[in-house]
Amino acid sequence: MSLSTNKDLPIGVFDSGIGGLxxxxxxxxxxxxxxxxxxxxTARLPYGTKSPQTVKDYALNANEILVATGVKALxxxxxxxxxxxxxxxxxxxxxxxxxxxxxxGAIASLEIASEGPIVVLATESTAKWHAYRDILSSLAPERTxxxxxxxxxxxxxxxxxxxxxxxxxIISKLLSPxxxxxxxxxxxxxxxxxxxxxxxxxxxxxxxxxxxVIDPAHTLAAQVITLLSSQNLLRAGTKQETQFxxxxxxxxxxxxxxxxxxxxxxxxxxxxxxxxxxITTAKKANTA
Amino acid sequence: MSLSTNKDLPIGVFDSGIGGLxxxxxxxxxxxxxxxxxxxxTARLPYGTKSPQTVKDYALNANEILVATGVKALxxxxxxxxxxxxxxxxxxxxxxxxxxxxxxGAIASLEIASEGPIVVLATESTAKWHAYRDILSSLAPERTxxxxxxxxxxxxxxxxxxxxxxxxxIISKLLSPxxxxxxxxxxxxxxxxxxxxxxxxxxxxxxxxxxxVIDPAHTLAAQVITLLSSQNLLRAGTKQETQFxxxxxxxxxxxxxxxxxxxxxxxxxxxxxxxxxxITTAKKANTA
Numbered sequence: 380m381s382l383s384t385n386k387d388l389p390i391g392v393f394d395s396g397i398g399g400l401x402x403x404x405x406x407x408x409x410x411x412x413x414x415x416x417x418x419x420x421t422a423r424l425p426y427g428t429k430s431p432q433t434v435k436d437y438a439l440n441a442n443e444i445l446v447a448t449g450v451k452a453l454x455x456x457x458x459x460x461x462x463x464x465x466x467x468x469x470x471x472x473x474x475x476x477x478x479x480x481x482x483x484g485a486i487a488s489l490e491i492a493s494e495g496p497i498v499v500l501a502t503e504s505t506a507k508w509h510a511y512r513d514i515l516s517s518l519a520p521e522r523t524x525x526x527x528x529x530x531x532x533x534x535x536x537x538x539x540x541x542x543x544x545x546x547x548x549i550i551s552k553l554l555s556p557x558x559x560x561x562x563x564x565x566x567x568x569x570x571x572x573x574x575x576x577x578x579x580x581x582x583x584x585x586x587x588x589x590x591x592v593i594d595p596a597h598t599l600a601a602q603v604i605t606l607l608s609s610q611n612l613l614r615a616g617t618k619q620e621t622q623f624x625x626x627x628x629x630x631x632x633x634x635x636x637x638x639x640x641x642x643x644x645x646x647x648x649x650x651x652x653x654x655x656x657x658i659t660t661a662k663k664a665n666t667a
Numbered sequence: 668m669s670l671s672t673n674k675d676l677p678i679g680v681f682d683s684g685i686g687g688l689x690x691x692x693x694x695x696x697x698x699x700x701x702x703x704x705x706x707x708x709t710a711r712l713p714y715g716t717k718s719p720q721t722v723k724d725y726a727l728n729a730n731e732i733l734v735a736t737g738v739k740a741l742x743x744x745x746x747x748x749x750x751x752x753x754x755x756x757x758x759x760x761x762x763x764x765x766x767x768x769x770x771x772g773a774i775a776s777l778e779i780a781s782e783g784p785i786v787v788l789a790t791e792s793t794a795k796w797h798a799y800r801d802i803l804s805s806l807a808p809e810r811t812x813x814x815x816x817x818x819x820x821x822x823x824x825x826x827x828x829x830x831x832x833x834x835x836x837i838i839s840k841l842l843s844p845x846x847x848x849x850x851x852x853x854x855x856x857x858x859x860x861x862x863x864x865x866x867x868x869x870x871x872x873x874x875x876x877x878x879x880v881i882d883p884a885h886t887l888a889a890q891v892i893t894l895l896s897s898q899n900l901l902r903a904g905t906k907q908e909t910q911f912x913x914x915x916x917x918x919x920x921x922x923x924x925x926x927x928x929x930x931x932x933x934x935x936x937x938x939x940x941x942x943x944x945x946i947t948t949a950k951k952a953n954t955a
Contacts, residue, residue: 422721423711430915433710503919534822545840552833627718631791 386614389414389622390603391450393442396424397632398533398574399456400639402480405596406454406603407621412614413607415621418445422627422654425533426459427502427573434504438464439471441626444652446472451612453477454603456596458501458572462510476606480574483602484595485514488570489522491591495567496523498557502573503528511572526572527557536575539638542582550579550586568593578638623649674902677702677910678891679738681730684712685920686821686862687744688927690768693884694742694891695909700902701895703909706733710915710942713821714747715790715861722792726752727759729914732940734760739900741765742891744884746789746860750798764894768862771890772883773802776858777810779879783855784811786845790861791816799860814860815845824863827926834870842874856881866926911937 390410392403396419403417420426420441426434438460445453453475455461455468461479469477488497499511506526515524531553540546568591571577577594584592607613625632629649637643678698680691684707691705708714708729714722726748733741741763743749743756749767757765776785787799794814803812819841828834856879859865865882872880895901913920917937925931 422717424716425713428712428916428919429710433915531822531826531828534819538819540819545836548833549837627721628716631716 385449385451386612387414388449388451389416389620390607391415391442391445391448391453392417392456393420393438393445393453393460394418394455394457394574395420395426395437395460397421397537397635397639400636401574401577401594402454402456402596402599403621404639404641405594405600407619409597409600409604410607410613411619412617413619414614415619416445416448416450417621417623418442418652419623419625419632420654421625421632425502426457427504427530427533429459429504431463431508434459435464435467439467440654442468442472444624444654446475450475452603452607454599455479456574458505458510458574462505462508476610478599478602478606480595480599481510481514481572483598484570484572484593485511485518487593487595487598488515488568489519490598491593492567494522495565496525496561497568497570498566499524499526499570499572500529500532500576501526502533503530505572511570522567525557525560525566527554529553529573529576532579533573533575536578536638537635539635541578541638546579546582547586550583554586566590571595575639624652625649626652626654673737673739674900675702676737676739677704677908678895679703679730679733679736679741680705680744681708681726681733681741681748682706682745682862683708683714683725683748685709685923685927686824688924689862689865689882690742690744690884690887691909692927692929693882693888695907697885697888697892698895698901699907700905701907702902703907704733704736704738705909705911706730706940707911707913707920708942709913709920713790714745715792715818715821717747717792719751719796722747723752723755727755728942730756730760732912732942734763738763740891740895742887743767744862746793746798746862750793750796764898766887766890766894768883768887769798769802769860771886772858772860772881773799773806775881775883775886776803776856777807779881780855782810783853784813784849785856785858786854787812787814787858787860788817788820788864789814790821791818793860799858810855813845813848813854815842817841817861817864820867821861821863824866824926825923827923829866829926830870834867835874838867838871838874854878858883863927912940913937914940914942 423437461481465479506528512524570593629651630646633644633646711725749769753767794816800812858881917939918934921932921934
């Protein structure tokens with residue numbers, strides 16, 4: 380298949396919005412000679428509060444843009460989309476390699492400590508759909524997994540409030556029912572199960588003391604290297620280029636990006652791509 | 668037109684999600700004999716970070732459900748949708764009366780004090796599109812209007828963090844650049860230009876001291892009474908009924924609703940209605 384055998388094609392990185400830029404940042408660092416094509420489906424964010432079928436439809440639709448543009452691998456840098464759409468994306472775009480963020484996070488959490496409950500901080504939907512619990516129960520059925528919703532941290536990260544006493548106080552209040560629930564049990568780790576959360580990692584580490592805080596993006600980057608090298612698809616010795624695409628609001632995308640990406644981009648660096656919803660209306664029942 | 672001459676039809680209340688329930692609450696209180704039909708377009712929330720054309724498309728599409736079900740008036744309980752889609756909604760559904768939340772807020776702010784800058788707290792998009800500044804500049808061109816984005820307050824309200832020292836500290840931090848900008852000038856009022864914010868009104872009042880904090884929903888309710896009574900469409904002496912519809916995630920809708928509505932509802936009280944995006948993909952330019 381031509382799609383997956385061209386070394387010079389970029390790696391596609393998909394997210395519902397801008398949180399996936401923390402994953403892109405880790406990939407850019409770990410793969411300095413690769414090109415990247417990032418797509419944020421900002422017209423339909425956030426995926427985290429929508430139903431599984433809706434998220435699946437949106438993810439399948441949006442990733443068509445990346446695949447049509449041409450990528451040698453696809454990274455789903457969105458926990459919600461990974462949780463409900465990874466299988467469907469792999470099936471639709473085979474033999475293109477499609478990697479999600481959940482398995483790397485689960486693997487990283489098992490590597491950090493051999494016992495103690497694994498705490499996953501996530502959006503409401505990732506927590507509710509038990510994506511981390513499901514994969515961890517297959518990898519290590521004896522381990523306890525606690526999926527803790529922290530939706531407010533998404534807004535905090537987008538506001539650019541990443542550190543300082545007030546941020547730590549907010550994190551502390553969000554986690555206090557968790558630690559009350561845990562009692563004297565110390566968790567093995569705190570896994571950042573939402574791509575927005577790594578920008579709060581330092582503040583969170585202050586709050587939780589010696590409990591390791593894990594960003595799955597680093598393990599994911601290692602998986603991408605393994606995968607590409609096994610297929611002789613790694614580029615070498617060339618300068619890295621990254622292109623950004625968003626389905627709406629490129630000015631906001633560019634403005635908020637710096638927090639997550641670690642460097643500034645302008646709206647001119649972001650291409651607006653359109654997913655046109657040709658909408659028909661269907662009511663399930665008549666309430667008149 | 669049959670649509671607008673039936674007293675027993677409900678008043679339609681439209682929002683992108685659940686924030687509009689604060690408007691519904693004010694309407695329920697002010698119009699105890701009217702029925703209401705609320706629709707939250709939760710499949711596509713938030714409107715506040717999307718482009719004007721996208722918001723307009725979504726609002727026109729979603730309101731078809733309310734109009735098709737049958738309403739005697741339409742209240743757009745969403746600042747973003749009011750800002751960019753009110754004209755289009757009025758045109759599309761004429762002669763059905765369609766009221767938005769922005770004009771009532773502007774009127775209320777002018778009634779509270781005859782001088783001093785009017786501060787509007789809003790989502791990023793409402794602030795950016797200058798909907799309040801535009802209407803206030805036509806009603807009172809001499810007044811200064813400051814539209815201040817407070818996106819984080821939306822997440823705070825949805826988390827149910829409505830009061831207490833930490834909430835006040837967060838509000839205080841969000842407003843501190845505003846008060847630094849104002850210097851010694853005292854604002855005439857603080858207008859809550861997002862329907863999520865009224866649940867934080869008490870905490871905000873603590874933070875801003877003697878500056879009046881205005882919830883536009885009360886003025887809006889008075890406008891609805893005037894409108895219906897002028898057309899002899901007010902119901903009398905019958906029990907109020909309210910129906911809830913959402914385009915996605917009815918469990919979450921029901922769970923978060925209590926904060927905004929003031930009473931609990933269950934997911935069985937919320938009807939799932941579907942806006943099906945038949946999506947086609949169009950790229951604006953080739954980036955391969």
